[in-house]
Amino acid sequence: MTQTTASTCCYCGVGCGVLIEHDGETILGVRGDPNHPANFGKLCSKGSTLHLTGDLDARGLYPELRLGKGLARSRSDWDSALDHAANVFADTIREHGPDSVAFYISGQLLTEDYYAFNKLARALVGTNNIDSNSRLCMSSAVVGYKRSLGADAPPCSYEDIEQSDCLLIAGSNMAYAHPILFRRLETAKAQRPDMKIIVVDPRRTDTCELADLHLAILPGTDVALFHGILHILLWEGWIDRRYIDAHTEGFDELKTLVRDYTPVAVADICGIPQADLLLAAEWIGKAPGFLSLWCMGLNQSSSGSAKNSALINLHLATGQIGRPGTGPFSLTGQPNAMGGRETGSLANLLPGHRDAANAGHRAEVAAHWGVERLPESTGLTAIELFEAVRDGRIKALWIACTNPAQSLPDQQKIHEALAACPFVVVQEAFFTTETCHYADLLLPAASWGEKEGTVTNSERRISHVRRAVPAPAEARPDWAITSDFARRLEQRLRPGLPSLFDFASPEALFEEYKPLTAGRDLDYSGLSYAILDTRGPQQWPFPAGATAGTPRLYGDGRFATESGRARFHADVYRAPKERRDARFPLTLNTGRLRDQWHGMSRTGTAARLFGHVEEAVLGLHPDELRRRRLQPGELARVRSRRGSLILPVQADDAVRPGQAYLPMHWGNRFLKGLGTNILTLPAFDPLSRQPELKHAGIEVERVELPWQLFALVEGDVQQRFTALRPLFDNFAYASLALTGRERPALVIKAASPVAPDAGLLARIDALLGVDEGPVLAYDDPRRTVGKRVRIEDGRIVSIRLAGETAARDWLKALWNEGRADAELRRWLLAPLSTPPGGGKQADKTLCNCMNVSEGAIRDGIARGLDLDGLKRDLKCGTSCGSCVPEIKRLLDRRVENREAFSTTL
Ligand SMILES: Nc1nc2c(c(=O)[nH]1)N[C@H]1C(S)=C(S)[C@@H](COP(=O)(O)OP(=O)(O)OC[C@H]3O[C@@H](n4cnc5c(=O)[nH]c(N)nc54)[C@H](O)[C@@H]3O)O[C@H]1N2
Ligand SMILES: Nc1nc2c(c(=O)[nH]1)N[C@H]1C(S)=C(S)[C@@H](COP(=O)(O)OP(=O)(O)OC[C@H]3O[C@@H](n4cnc5c(=O)[nH]c(N)nc54)[C@H](O)[C@@H]3O)O[C@H]1N2
């Protein structure tokens, strides 16, 4: 019988409610929860395909243990696995002290999981070496809020976005990264077209589709831009002197600083027209309600803290905070980045928005935990932590719910660190990730739909995450794994004492944790699972006795600082760390794709999610391609000061000359090499210690890899992936992806300077099933060209082209259409490699829900259809809506072309 469980989406910080349909064993479907106040029933392309992800062949099912370096891991059981880990940790702590071990955790854990880890590290082990991937994500926003407003609290609600009159979206591609919030904004803008939207992004993203003004600033120049805007606000008298006097401090110093940020100077630094700068300032200065949204374009920077405070300065100077439709609103990336900050899951924090460096805070938390004291030594933050692993200071490392061997910058060093570490534990839901490779102990974690707890979304709203089905095989929820390990470690480190980890359920953890928020800015000591179940998700603060949450902060102009006043910060603009020079003349920008999530451990199991973008491609302005004599689609070597990658290039006029764009999702699994982050640099912001993931110096050059391979094989895609991937380390370039809707298939593209040895090709053929059986083959050893196609029941089920791959898109289309006709047979048995009629261009799926290709939409546009017409005739954009901005972009282009045409006439 089908049951429904209300829970949340496990992807982004919008925090949408989902209704999981299941039979008590298996998840069958997913719908948006109409009662959830984040999404009111809507889901984006990722949320609505959750039930299609999570192939069991990719999941961790049993603990696996390696009993010595160089040996293979083998299946273990929970008791032996955790006892072994407790022995190693206890020995290491006794021999080398508590700071010789570390925990690296994640913004995708639930609040209860975080709390268990924090107590484990600080109360039991006695180290502050506990940091999370939020260091790569939100730590600059934490610093910004704390030093400007006194506490780490985004003061706004989603409704404020809809109510604002002028919206500044800086360094956020919400159309891809926070799609449901973007849908809400689209609706608001359609209802109130006078609302002004300014997008600040070096790239013309889909988010710009909604912008009245796009400031395509040069990378990293935001601080100059914000100071320049303040300069104009001051000059024009568009500031709120009364608010500044009553509620802030430090304005005079800032005023002196921004005197130098004249429109001329700023337009030059930012590389934008002065008129655009003036217009932005005018809209901000005159708006009844001004709200800003920002994300990684500000945070992931060596001046991330300065960027955050410079933006908050604008709100304080104009008094645009604390009222509906106003405020500085940092969008959180991961589903529970907020919960991590609340529970103190960064090295420098403690639970309840406390600081590890504050003796009073340490004493309060120690008292709550019933331990004598908490550690005083400074904990290592992500980049420094892995440096300490690499140089041997950290001897045992526990990683949970994050994939550092893909997501941290300067991957060469990260792989060296993990290889060198004496003991690495990885607590993971999917055993396919790059980091799992280095695990001495691999622990299978329950994942989406299989675990219970709470999460806090971007608008401070706490939801109850409910379990729908049991975790597969022996996988266990994170809080349970962590507490079980902690109990075993206790027996070794403080035998005979009552356990600190006597938790029977996530609710027990929540109940123990929540008093730590009492009396603090985030106070949610009044919440309980029962309240969340009866009254729905709630926004903090929600103190004891409250009956409703708090939609907006600082309405009374009192801030969480000691003086009660907000503080202006006067930081000078500093250029990104890696200046462009003759050797590395391009700035590499990295970020998200619409349909993939980070290292793709989950989204990469759903073939449909590759329909929009199938492979890693470096986007360059057409001028830069021309300068390097590169054709779109050709392979190129991309080099930075730290390493290199081989990738196809594409012409992308959304990036300006001098820049390049590569999605962050590629690691060593889907692409040969160490992925996007082999190129990025570990330089970080001095206050937030967040690395500069968005600006690395690179160069791109031609490579000659004439020998190419293309393969496609349907069925058992994860198993085939695992078997085939290692063989492709022998090629200079290899890219793997899934494709197909009804019949998922694995697709591989590879290239090398010369033909590989026959033995390797034979092994690949065997795994593709084109070595024997109903296979049509043509091999021309002289030209080292080979074609093999396996046909079963009149349909292609496997393809391998070697030497030359001109026919790949044509064959893929035949496979997709289920055709294996006489034309195919004729082509296969002839020495020709080019397909009949020259072949078809590969076409991406623009609308994933309704399966509508870009080609079909272009045809519709050519027939004169507008957005409504396309929706009506093709049904594209009628379900989740994630593709609408891109369709609008295609429509705009038609208008632009028509205008260009009429001016040339
Ligand atoms: N589809 C999808 N959605 C996601 C995620 C995902 O993996 N996939 N991840 C989630 C997570 S954890 C996060 S943190 C968020 C990230 O969400 P976003 O920050 O919106 O996404 P990004 O693409 O990383 O970067 C945003 C933009 O910053 C721009 N940028 C680069 N440099 C600069 C600069 O110097 N100044 C300015 N103003 N802009 C700059 C980039 O061009 C890019 O368009 O997304 C969340 N949502
Ligand atoms: N170049 C570049 N690099 C970046 C960024 C960028 O913009 N550019 N963005 C950075 C940002 S903002 C972020 S947030 C990071 C993200 O980087 P990561 O944290 O490495 O990203 P994920 O792939 O989401 O890793 C989460 C892991 O947890 C596993 N998992 C899922 N559910 C569960 C669960 O319930 N329990 C456990 N134990 N495991 C689970 C998943 O399979 C996955 O492997 O990447 C950063 N890296």
Ligand code: SF4
């Ligand atoms: S916007 Fe999409 S990815 Fe983000 S929580 Fe909602 S459904 Fe999930």
Ligand SMILES: [Mo]
């Ligand atoms: Mo993030």
